[in-house]
Amino acid sequence: MDFFQRKIDIQWKGSVNLVTEADLASEELIVHAIRKRYPGHRYLCEEGNRSDAGDSVYRWIVDPLDGTTNFAHGYPCFNVSVALEQEGEIMLGAVYNPVLDEMFHAVRSHGSYLNGKSIRVSDIGDLGNSLLVTGFPYDIRTSQDNNLEHFRRFSLRAQAVRRDGSAALDFCYVAAGRFDGFWEIHLAPWDAAAGALIVREAGGTVSNYRGDSFDLFAGQVVASNGLIHPQMIDTLKDT
Numbered sequence: 001m002d003f004f005q006r007k008i009d010i011q012w013k014g015s016v017n018l019v020t021e022a023d024l025a026s027e028e029l030i031v032h033a034i035r036k037r038y039p040g041h042r043y044l045c046e047e048g049n050r051s052d053a054g055d056s057v058y059r060w061i062v063d064p065l066d067g068t069t070n071f072a073h074g075y076p077c078f079n080v081s082v083a084l085e086q087e088g089e090i091m092l093g094a095v096y097n098p099v100l101d102e103m104f105h106a107v108r109s110h111g112s113y114l115n116g117k118s119i120r121v122s123d124i125g126d127l128g129n130s131l132l133v134t135g136f137p138y139d140i141r142t143s144q145d146n147n148l149e150h151f152r153r154f155s156l157r158a159q160a161v162r163r164d165g166s167a168a169l170d171f172c173y174v175a176a177g178r179f180d181g182f183w184e185i186h187l188a189p190w191d192a193a194a195g196a197l198i199v200r201e202a203g204g205t206v207s208n209y210r211g212d213s214f215d216l217f218a219g220q221v222v223a224s225n226g227l228i229h230p231q232m233i234d235t236l237k238d239t
Contacts (some may be wrong), residue, residue, distance in 0.1 A: 001098050005074045006152035020072055023047055026064035026080060034060050046190045059085045063190035066095075081168040083193035090216070093194025095168045105174040106194075106201035107152050121204040121225035122177035127235070130180035130228050133170045135161045138187035138218050149183055153235050154183075171195025174223050175202035181224035183209070198214045198221065205229045209236045 003022035005022055027047045034043055042051050043060040060082065065071060067078030076099040083093040086091045094105040102137050104119075106112040112119050124130050129133050132154055155161050162179070164170065175198045193216060196206045205226040206214045211233040214221060222232050 010072055023065040023068055027061045029061050057087045061190050061193040066168040070165045076164050077164050079168050081194045090193050090197045093174050093197040095194050104198050108200040112198045112202035115174055119176045119202050119204050122180050124180045125227040127157055127228050127231040130158050131160050132158045132181045133179045135167055136186045157235055167191040168195045171199050171223055181228050183222045185220045187219055192221055199223045
């Protein structure tokens with residue numbers, strides 16, 4: 001928050017993909033904490049910090065600033081996302097929104113929580129009454145696989161669709177019942193690792209676009225309250 005809404009150093013990773021000094025400082029702080037507390041653990045971070053040394057079954061997956069474009073423009077929708085993977089399974093996840101001081105977290109088989117209070121997905125069962133959220137990939141200008149047709153179809157079938165620019169918060173808001181469903185393509189592991197677990201532990205469903213098992217490294221996800229999940233999958237199949 002010390003960096004927020006003041007002049008910051010911005011670097012470009014692509015035509016619309018950027019990184020700020022806040023991303024880098026956050027990642028360094030988190031990696032330092034992991035190394036100090038768990039020196040044998042591995043980690044995978046968005047801005048390049050990575051350690052696959054050793055034979056630890058544990059790996060931390062870190063997005064030090066999810067919603068960087070929002071952050072750089074002074075739009076208050078961003079977070080820090082951290083997950084712990086054990087032998088390919090996400091065991092815990094935490095997503096912190098510093099603007100609203102909201103900490104979402106989940107531990108596998110122990111439920112999901114917001115600031116220490118249990119949360120659950122919504123009970124809306126009809127896509128037409130649902131509030132959905134999505135995002136667009138960084139290569140939207142050059143790739144035909146850019147989510148625009150899916151956005152059009154869902155906009156015509158759902159009550160409304162939002163695009164907030166922070167995948168980790170989109171997951172968490174589904175878990176808390178603020179959104180009823182979320183879909184997106186070209187997500188990186190650090191975008192989804194914590195959030196997917198938080199949705200599942202809140203009673204929701206997470207899958208790929210075909211309704212099959214979600215693969216953290218496959219890049220596509222559908223997350224919902226479970227009740228509208230078949231309708232979301234059908235909408236995606238129509239395109």
